[in-house]
Each structure stands twice: as structure tokens, then as C-alpha cells.
Amino acid sequence: EAGVTQFPSHSVIEKGQTVTLRCDPISGHDNLYWYRRVMGKEIKFLLHFVKESKQDESGMPNNRFLAERTGGTYSTLKVQPAELEDSGVYFCASSHLGQGARWSQYFGPGTRLTVL
């Protein structure tokens, strides 16, 4: 069974440009999460999808970030326009739906975003 995959693995962009990160969850996982780790800080939650619906986007830093999950499969996270402080590693995770939140979240390898 394939794990959570993320693309690209690394992105370097100029301040003001747009970047789109993609996450493919494990097949059959209805829950999808985005987290990020910025320099020197702990990994923090950004948002949570159940299928195509946003359940919790309390961690999204501002309206420059837009997450979508059309069709309830893969998800994209767009940053527009990117700022220097958006640099960091963006992780995606997925889990089964059911039995509350007891299912383990499986994390992808992350996308390292560098904004110059």
C-alpha cells in the first residue's frame, strides 16, 4: 500500500510568487490534514478535511493560503502571494474515518518551501 505522497519535495520561489503544493493521501483515507513547520518552531496544524469538506481550518495563518480537496481525493495548498515567513516544511497526513480520532495519522515526507 502506497503511503502519503507529496509533490514537489522542494520548491524555491521568489517573494510575491504563487506556489501550489499537492498531497495524495493513502487510498481510502477520508481524513486529510495539513501541518507545517517553520524555522525554529514546532510542527503546527493548519487544517483538516473530511472527504471534500473543510472540518477545521483554525490553523490557517491568513487568507494568502487556500486549501482544496476536490472530489475528496488529493488536496492542494496554494500560497498566493508567498511571503518570506511562509518558508518551512509543509506536511500532509491522512487517516481513516471512523472510531473518532483514534486512528493514526500517517504523514507524508513533506514539501520544503523556500521563499527568497
Place this chain on the structure above:
Amino acid sequence: KQEVTQIPAALSVPEGENLVLNCSFTDSAIYNLQWFRQDPGKGLTSLLLIQSSQREQTSGRLNASLDKSSGRSTLYIAASQPGDSATYLCAVLTSGTYKYIFGTGTRLKVLA
């Protein structure tokens, strides 16, 4: 609000030593606690997951314990090897939420 703290922040030990990494959390109402490993420039690798009803989990040379009442977990690494060098992260899933709260990690270096 759940807060997760990891001590020490960094640790350097000679090869072969047994070592203990600590994780503490402020809200004991949790679904589970997970220990991860992160290598430089790489993603997260899940090491052990302990459900709230469990006291410990073991995998090879790794043993993780959970004491919910005191808000503590420890990761025990037996007979450390240079390949164990990495950052170890503790993350807690608080009851009623779907988001893991992570600690800042312990950066481990095992010297050959």
C-alpha cells in the same frame, strides 16, 4: 489548551548507551500519543503510537511508555547506534480534536 514539551532539546551520547527521551503534555484527555523520527531534510517517520488505554509500546530497540495521569511519555532507546541520530518528535492527539500537537523535538546525536 494542550501544550507539549520535550526534554532535553539536544543530546549527544556515545554509541552503545541506553537513553531516555522525555515528553510531557498539559491536558491528560488524549486519544493517543505518537513518537516520530525526522532525519535532516526528510519527512516524518512514525516510530510508535500509544493509544490512551495503553501503557507502553515496543518496537525493536525502542520502548515508549505513557502515563496519562501525570502527562508524561518516555521513549527509551536501547544500545544506541550512530544511525539513531535524528530529531525525535512527540505528538499528542487531544480528545475531541483531530489535530496533533507537537513538541519541539529532541535532537539526538550518537557518536561512533
